[in-house]
Amino acid sequence: MPLTRKAYRAAILHSIADPAVVGIEASYEYFEDGLLVTENGQISAIGPACELLASLPADIQVSHYQDALITPGFIDTHIHLPQTGMVGAYGEQLLDWLNTYTFPCESQFSDKAHAEEVAGIFIKELLRNGTTTALVFGSVHPQSVDSFFEAAEKLDLRMIAGKVMMDRNAPDYLTDTAESSYVDSKALIERWHGKGRLHYAVTPRFAPTSTPEQLTLAGQLLSEYPDLYMQTHISENLQEIEWVKELFPERKGYLDVYDHYKLLGERSVFAHGVHLCDDECARLAETGSAIAFCPTSNFFLGSGLFNLPMAEKHNLNVGLGTDIGGGTSFSLLQTLNEAYKVMQLQGARLSPFKSLYLATLGGARALRLEDKIGTLQPGTDADFLVLDYNATPLLGYRLKQAKSIAETLFVLMTLGDDRTVLQTYAAGNLVHQR
Template sequence: MPLTRKAYRAAILHSIADPAEVGIEASYEYFEDGLLVVDDGKISAVGHASELLPTLPTDIEINHYQDALITPGFIDTHIHLPQTGMVGAYGEQLLDWLNTYTFPCESQFGDKAHADEVADIFIKELLRNGTTTALVFGSVHPQSVNSFFEAAEKLDLRMIAGKVMMDRNAPDYLVDTAESSYVDSKALIERWHGKGRLHYAVTPRFAPTSTPEQLTLAGQLLTEYPDMYMQTHISENLKEIEWVKELFPERKGYLDVYDHYQLLGERSVFAHGVHLCDDECARLAETGSAISFCPTSNLFLGSGLFNLPMAEKHKLNVGLGTDVGGGTSFSLLQTLNEAYKVMQLQGARLSPFKSLYLATLGGARALRLEDRIGNLRPGSDADFLVLDYNATPLLSYRLKQSKNIAETLFVLMTLGDDRTVAQTYAAGALVHQR
């Protein structure tokens, strides 16, 4: 048998709990001179190098990184594969932006060559930015999901994706039907869900683009496959919320539409939630549903400021999302830079350890995968990053002034980007090297 055990030595930091629940000091583990031991794609030990080194065989390969920090791989709980080609599109709020840029861009994904090309670019961007797991919207075309999963499977990545269900209020060239969306989704589930480290998400785009018949069938899929994910959008934009009220006048509000069609649950992730009320947060928490906080996108599209303290009050699971192409960066470090500002604008503080939690363990909890990803505990998948303190001249100079790991972490999140990620590992394999 070839020796598959390897060790990685550097400063090591990971979240072990939500700072909002246990306090900052009890929320993380930090090893200034740490060692991470990996066996067959899983973490077998993490701790102080001085304590672990004597327990290892003398011939083990040890990768020793100077001026670097090892963290868990980042988890992006909301992103759109087909919008890669229109990221950074100018000048619109949500509904106009969809019609002007998004729908035309998504129309190309029935073509396998195009879908394959974008899937390749998309996955390389994720890994370059240190994202090892993402919850991904495809387009309305099954091919978008097939291309994405084929590319992810080759690298043994833990990824979740689904074909968009959309049977109204979109261009004719981009709608399915309630029945076809059910049949296509079912075929994709049978082909991909649970294959390797891949999972499927039932994906109604958002309430305005699905008829009651389609939402009923989305709920039926979740009943037929109880371990399935569900992803959609909610309360992103005030005009969108008014539109939902017009389309579903019989429902109490936006969340109640999804609730009525039985789309809330332990693996349901709702993107944005900028304009949720207290009752809606309570209902999401009660059903075990999660929110994906997408600060870059919410600022870029002028949608509003997500109320993280309200979510914390209700113990609602929250992950972080880049929402490319509404968001303008694949980098969760840059997304956290924006998250900090969103909290500042509301007179709230976002500690660097809460930020780390949102990008790693919080995302894993939102996806109910905290036993596999999001931390570096023994038994977890070996999905981790090496962050380079000398990635840019400014970062290098600034970190030399840092007095502790809290300051270092915060500087990485304000000055860091894709260049900061020196290496990305998935299931113990090197999948990106800067």
């Protein structure tokens, strides 16, 4: 097989550590005039262009970008494929919103042709917004996951997804059973988990929609296949938390329900965690579990403000989630814009370098994939973006005033959106061109 070596020249920036742990200066690497070299779908070199250009073979193709920044691909640690068609649904908080909008929308995925159509739209939106890896909820129907993985496999994307398990407290047309959810999930695991760059996530929707029998079988799947993921929701909304107490009176709290059924672990990602307490954060950290911070959704559904400083205090892994369709944008730049405001409302700061970390390396660590994605280190997958400083007239004008990479980065996250993403590369292949 011939070598596919390519080089990309622009300003280059990536996270190499969590600023909350090592301080801002030691958390990133920046090359004002940098060069990124890829070979057979992986990054083979990164550094100053003046040093690396001389070592390249004469025939290598160098793409040179002016007024642009290369970063790792963005990582979305919580998003719902079947809710693509109901983004921006008016007027409800979580539980009413599920019944009024979400469940009817998800019911359409019983039709494979519909699932395939939405999977195509969904993946295009991810790539248009610079998201190269996502942790994805399907619907209760296995074909929702088949359709998604079929579309992702064609582009050699690193994606994680699972069929929703839901056997109570939902409309009859949208429930499975404890046994069928186990059998269907197992078949999907055998078909897709570890195929190319695809991974499977056991996906109980949230504690109220699963019986103890179903949660037991979810835990059993995790024990049968040790490198599976697990994704669900936790402590998003105060009404939801009260409902969990009524349904599981024998448990100490919401997290303890999942803990009891052996759903915590190094590849377990819990969405939201808006109303977690200190003890719960400590237990999540102790088990290596992670939280997906979903600011646009938490604002839109009136759920509350995620306490990032508390999570940092416990050294808890945190990724960023758009949570389409409770969230209102596929763009992680827009999601970071909202995350900044969440911190402001709590009297805390969110530095642009911590934001970059959350959208890239932090997400990779939450998914235990930091050896493969989330940075531009040699040996990792060549999943990266080219961000255009002149994507809009205002952005171009504002960035001409920027005095540092910190300011540039913050402005990209405040004014940027899908238009800012000029190109998206996955495994070294161009998968989106604006």
